Amino acid sequence: MNEKKRALLSVSNKTGLTDFAKDLTSLGYELVSTGGTKRALEEAGLDVLSVSEVTKFPEIMDGRVKTLHPAVHSALLAKRDNDTHMDQLRKLELDAIDMVVVNLYPFKETIAKPDVTEEDAIENIDIGGPTMLRAAAKNFKDVTVLVDPEDYTTVTDALKNGELSMEVRKRLAAKVYRHTANYDAMIASYFTELTEDDYPETYTVTYEKAQSLRYGENPHQTAAFYKEASTTGASLASAEQLNGKELSYNNIQDANAALEILLEFSKPAAVAVKHMNPCGVGTGESIEQAYQKAYEGDPVSIFGGIVAVNREVDLTTAEKMKEIFLEIIIAPKFSADALEVLKQKKNLRLLEVELEKPVHQPRKLTSVSGGVLVQDTDQGSLDDVELKVATERKPTEQELEDLKLSWQVVKHVKSNAIVVAKADQTLGVGAGQMNRVGAAKIALEQAGEKARGAVMASDAFFPMPDTVEAAAEAGITAIIQPGGSKRDQDSIDACNKHGVAMVFTSMRHFKH
Structure with missing residues (x-):
């Protein structure tokens, strides 16, 4: 058996790849790779074995089958402290793989394209990658497994100072299973939509962490904000914050309520929200007029509230908004002079949201003890x-x-x-x-x-x-x-x- 440690690298996201691979080489790792990853490593001047050299089997079916081979998976799943496993590797003249660095075909990015075809989506379903990741994560005690470039430095720093702790190995394995679960959930959702199965026998959703929150509805509750894997258009998850402190749990709830009401209107409109209920709504010929009507609708409750408008905030409107305490202002755009006025309030959160592309939200989820309620969103008008x-x-x-x-x-x-x-x-x-x-x-x-x-x-x-x-x-x-x-x-x-x-x-x- 090869005494060198061996790392298998196959990534779609090549951020930090070559620097990480150079570090592995300096630490005594032999590199194994395939396809575009192998070319990128070789162009960086690194020696790389092809997967075919390891498996003694060619890549076939346009690359659909390349790492799906006993030479790969035996090398990943062999328990190093199990003499029978290691004897079997030796008899089969197989070398153990000590590290797997894999991230998956860009399925999320593929299905987000407006002109994506079903064939394109299917070809971007990764099979070999998830299989290697799951195998390596199962054997995390002996195999280091990485799915996120953010972890490269953590791993190389630890290896330079000795070995990876079992705690770090376990955390990396947990991240792998979250990653593959997220990937499979997106694929399941895509096929569920294709087959128009509205309420299937199992309901799997996946979200990606947008930010940690200081606390939830109250200071004694912990919280975080997660967003859908592919989110664009009129949603808080895709908003750009131009000023102010980070959004809190209650800010996000209220801002989302304001945005949902705002999307009811096509003519200039302003919505003021407090505790997820509208306290003032106005429409007009201009956004200034609409805001003035919303303010006059309840000038008491709007204090400390959230205002959302569906036209650019101009200087005149900004000056009126500045007169009272507001937590958040949401708009498709702020003029330069309006921003200058509103940014004088350093804690005032200013959010730009693209209102021209409403988010498609066919389902609404509400958690209950031991389960979740799922229903169509109320699109009725x-x-x-x-x-x-x-x-x-x-x-x-x-x-x-x-x-x-x-x-x-x-x-x-x-x-x-x-x-x-x-x-x-x-x-x-x-x-x-x-x-x-x-x-x-x-x-x-x-x-x-x-x-x-x-x-x-x-x-x-x-x-x-x-x-x-x-x-x-x-x-x-x-x-x-x-x-x-x-x-x-x-x-x-x-x-x-x-x-x-x-x-x-x-x-x-x-x-x-």
């Missing part, structure tokens, strides 16, 4: 339904516009939810109450005298007419709600009695 006027009086054109705004917002308010709106602006939001009339009273009280001539949206039907009575007393002139209660007629009669128009959507927007 008024474009998907035919509004039905249930009352004697029809809403005016202006009321109809106001009803649409209130409905776009109530969809994102914690149930039971009521939104009062008028003239491109929310005036009152009642969120998360145990009864619907309670939510209505909060929204109406917040709106105050402005409720006269305004409209109201309810995320679910009225089980009794008390909400209509409260709305009419406050001066509400039109209501939008799903309908579908056994007692719908009671609410219709109450509306007719007070001259209030009411339309049914036949679509509910519970948000628990």
